[in-house]
Amino acid sequence: MKAKEKIRISIDENLCKRCGICSEFCSEKVFLELDNGMPQVTVPENCIVCHLCDWRCPDLAITLEVIS
Amino acid sequence: MKRPVGKQFMQGNEACVFGAIDAGARFYAGYPITPSSEIAELCAKFLPQVGGVFLQMEDELGSMAAVIGASTAGTKAFTATSGPGFTLMQENLGMAIYTEVPCVLVNIQRNGPSTGLATRPAQGDVMQARWGTHGDHPIIVLSPSSVQEFYDLTLRAFNLSEKYSIPVILLSDEVIGHMREDLVIPELEDLVIVNRKLPNKPIKEYRAYQTENDDIPRIAPFGSEYIVHISSSCHDETGFTHSKPQTADQLVRRLHRKIERNQEDIIQVEWFGPRKADVCIIAYGAVSRTAKQVVVDAQEKGLSVNLLRLITHWPFPDEQVKEALSQAKVIIVPEMNLGQVAQEILRLNSLQTPIYSITRIDGEIIMPSEIMSKIEEVIR
Amino acid sequence: MSTNSYKNYLKEEHFPHIWCPGCGDGIVLHAYAIALAELGLAPKEVVTVTGIGCWGKSDDYVATHALHGTHGRALAYATGVKLGNPVLTVIALMGDGDAVTIGGNHFIHAARRNIDLTAVVINNFNYGMTGGQYSATTPLKSKTTTSPLGNAEPGFDICSLAEAAGANFVARTTPFHVVSLKNLLKEGIQKKGFSLIEVITPCPTYFGRYNINSSPVANMHWLKDKAVSVSRYQHMTDEDKLQHFAIGTFVNKDRPDFYTMYQQINDCKWEGGR
Ligand code: SF4
Ligand code: SF4
Ligand code: SF4
Numbered sequence: 001m002k003a004k005e006k007i008r009i010s011i012d013e014n015l016c017k018r019c020g021i022c023s024e025f026c027s028e029k030v031f032l033e034l035d036n037g038m039p040q041v042t043v044p045e046n047c048i049v050c051h052l053c054d055w056r057c058p059d060l061a062i063t064l065e066v067i068s
Numbered sequence: 069m070k071r072p073v074g075k076q077f078m079q080g081n082e083a084c085v086f087g088a089i090d091a092g093a094r095f096y097a098g099y100p101i102t103p104s105s106e107i108a109e110l111c112a113k114f115l116p117q118v119g120g121v122f123l124q125m126e127d128e129l130g131s132m133a134a135v136i137g138a139s140t141a142g143t144k145a146f147t148a149t150s151g152p153g154f155t156l157m158q159e160n161l162g163m164a165i166y167t168e169v170p171c172v173l174v175n176i177q178r179n180g181p182s183t184g185l186a187t188r189p190a191q192g193d194v195m196q197a198r199w200g201t202h203g204d205h206p207i208i209v210l211s212p213s214s215v216q217e218f219y220d221l222t223l224r225a226f227n228l229s230e231k232y233s234i235p236v237i238l239l240s241d242e243v244i245g246h247m248r249e250d251l252v253i254p255e256l257e258d259l260v261i262v263n264r265k266l267p268n269k270p271i272k273e274y275r276a277y278q279t280e281n282d283d284i285p286r287i288a289p290f291g292s293e294y295i296v297h298i299s300s301s302c303h304d305e306t307g308f309t310h311s312k313p314q315t316a317d318q319l320v321r322r323l324h325r326k327i328e329r330n331q332e333d334i335i336q337v338e339w340f341g342p343r344k345a346d347v348c349i350i351a352y353g354a355v356s357r358t359a360k361q362v363v364v365d366a367q368e369k370g371l372s373v374n375l376l377r378l379i380t381h382w383p384f385p386d387e388q389v390k391e392a393l394s395q396a397k398v399i400i401v402p403e404m405n406l407g408q409v410a411q412e413i414l415r416l417n418s419l420q421t422p423i424y425s426i427t428r429i430d431g432e433i434i435m436p437s438e439i440m441s442k443i444e445e446v447i448r
Numbered sequence: 449m450s451t452n453s454y455k456n457y458l459k460e461e462h463f464p465h466i467w468c469p470g471c472g473d474g475i476v477l478h479a480y481a482i483a484l485a486e487l488g489l490a491p492k493e494v495v496t497v498t499g500i501g502c503w504g505k506s507d508d509y510v511a512t513h514a515l516h517g518t519h520g521r522a523l524a525y526a527t528g529v530k531l532g533n534p535v536l537t538v539i540a541l542m543g544d545g546d547a548v549t550i551g552g553n554h555f556i557h558a559a560r561r562n563i564d565l566t567a568v569v570i571n572n573f574n575y576g577m578t579g580g581q582y583s584a585t586t587p588l589k590s591k592t593t594t595s596p597l598g599n600a601e602p603g604f605d606i607c608s609l610a611e612a613a614g615a616n617f618v619a620r621t622t623p624f625h626v627v628s629l630k631n632l633l634k635e636g637i638q639k640k641g642f643s644l645i646e647v648i649t650p651c652p653t654y655f656g657r658y659n660i661n662s663s664p665v666a667n668m669h670w671l672k673d674k675a676v677s678v679s680r681y682q683h684m685t686d687e688d689k690l691q692h693f694a695i696g697t698f699v700n701k702d703r704p705d706f707y708t709m710y711q712q713i714n715d716c717k718w719e720g721g722r
């Protein structure tokens with residue numbers, strides 16, 4: 001895990017098609033899939049900034065920003 | 069080798085290649101097919117000598133596509149084909165018309181349909197040249213009738229293509245493609261070369277398919293500062309796919325308008341013989357040579373005969389043909405097909421002038437005697 | 449370079465894109481934009497050529513020069529573009545229909561000619577755009593809308609085809625293996641000569657629904673489970689091989705590309721020409 005960087009993970013609701021890929025494959029279980037299928041960022045502090053959710057999102061809906 | 073200049077003796081297909089190189093063509097892609105193959109062979113020899121590229125593609129579908137590709141990258145490009153190859157090129161001919169990519173397609177017509185008599189001449193592709201690709205579309209088609217004119221019209225085909233951002237078809241035939249005769253190739257500095265219009269707006273405001281009063285887009289070549297998007301789907305001024313009914317309507321109507329409003333510039337005919345005559349022969353390509361002989365022979369016989377030779381096939385020379393229909397008592401239309409242009413003349417015949425069609429589809433050229441006996445039969 | 453510079457290669461104003469939830473096309477588009485950004489190519493130096501199909505719509509979302517043509521001809525246009533202006537980086541984005549079914553002839557000849565292009569072929573084993581009919585890569589016995597009881601034809605192995613035809617760079621990956629996807633795209637684009645990157649991609653709506661599962665997540669799991677490295681694949685039993693496919697680089701060589709050969713061989717000038 002990277003040093004204590006603050007991460008902002010944002011999901012563009014207009015782009016997300018609720019495929020569930022981000023929450024299924026995040027190794028750190030950062031997301032929670034809501035009943036309506038929308039992913040919700042629940043524990044951003046666990047994020048290791050692997051970018052895989054961002055790059056695997058078919059709808060380019062996820063943005064990771066490092067704020068330090 | 070040196071650029072040929074001044075009086076030369078060469079084959080029609082050869083004159084076409086020198087016309088293309090003089091017009092600035094630097095890319096050829098094609099698939100060999102009789103009777104057009106000499107054009108490919110000579111391009112293979114000469115294009116690299118002027119810094120160009122000859123590419124023998126895997127088929128005619130790809131040939132026409134590669135020609136479009138090269139033109140979008142800013143290189144004047146052309147192809148040549150015949151018979152079945154012309155059929156395969158229709159797919160991307162439509163693409164070039166719709167996306168307004170300048171290029172030249174030479175068709176050395178041979179007998180058909182299908183493989184037909186592969187080495188024999190015909191004029192059976194007049195309507196295919198007009199309507200071969202699907203959907204409503206404009207087209208420019210030119211028809212040479214001598215080796216000199218093959219050179220001249222190849223140059224003109226590139227110029228019209230660049231000027232109006234549209235593919236131009238050179239519709240020749242086996243006779244003109246393979247015959248050898250004298251021609252004069254001008255000095256380079258005496259040639260008029262037209263190049264496509266380039267963007268005249270700042271990058272931020274640029275839209276490749278936005279036209280001004282002339283209906284002609286300014287499409288920058290790929291690689292320029294102006295990012296260009298070219299789409300075979302219905303597209304708006306930005307070039308990006310846009311599927312609103314209004315966009316589709318406006319685009320195709322503009323494509324037609326850009327040619328219709330410039331008919332005077334595009335349409336060329338030749339009147340041969342007396343300016344007014346009882347009998348007017350309307351002919352083009354190889355058959356117009358026969359017709360010229362008939363006009364000369366008729367004069368000797370004291371018959372009043374002239375010739376309207378169509379140099380531009382499409383857009384159709386409506387005005388000139390109407391003039392012929394109003395002046396002559398009889399119209400004779402000899403063609404190496406079953407009357408493709410005769411039908412088009414009928415469309416314009418509001419005066420009900422008698423029209424006689426002479427047709428041949430056996431791969432043989434129409435002889436002067438055939439036309440003469442028709443004339444003598446109908447004016448009796 | 450900032451992590452977001454890939455945005456310079458995308459027309460984000462055209463988003464959301466048309467692809468179905470969980471369709472792999474968007475992942476490949478994203479990787480393509482990142483690859484271009486990391487290579488530092490300016491959008492004006494790149495021409496993206498597309499054909500027809502779901503992936504054939506990808507040009508709608510790129511900010512490079514683009515040519516969207518008829519079905520199957522992307523490589524033929526791309527060939528002309530490259531020879532019309534050899535300094536351009538020309539990349540053809542095609543589906544399995546475009547690349548090896550209707551356009552198969554152009555594909556083998558572009559590879560044989562070794563023209564300096566990159567072909568990014570999304571292989572989702574069917575025609576998504578027209579409703580999930582079989583293509584030349586649909587595996588034997590797979591169900592599609594035109595093979596409702598199973599496909600009677602075997603599918604092409606696109607990489608083997610490219611290798612046999614003579615491509616300089618041949619690789620396969622998937623949108624699940626997104627880091628390798630981006631890296632292979634970069635390698636392919638940089639390689640002089642013909643490069644093929646085959647991306648086995650989920651189409652949850654059709655091929656997935658009929659043969660795997662309609663859920664996007666299940667299709668990604670399928671890729672994860674089925675894809676094995678080239679070296680692991682080589683050591684598999686024939687039976688195991690049937691259940692898997694190899695990902696990684698199959699060919700990486702430096703045969704001279706077409707234009708280099710052409711110039712070498714045709715080294716002659718026309719005196720007094722224009
Ligand atoms: S991967 Fe993207 S589209 Fe899918 S659920 Fe997550 S944010 Fe939404
Ligand atoms: S960057 Fe990696 S760890 Fe962080 S949320 Fe995305 S997938 Fe999870
Ligand atoms: S039909 Fe298949 S390939 Fe097409 S967008 Fe939907 S999931 Fe993707």
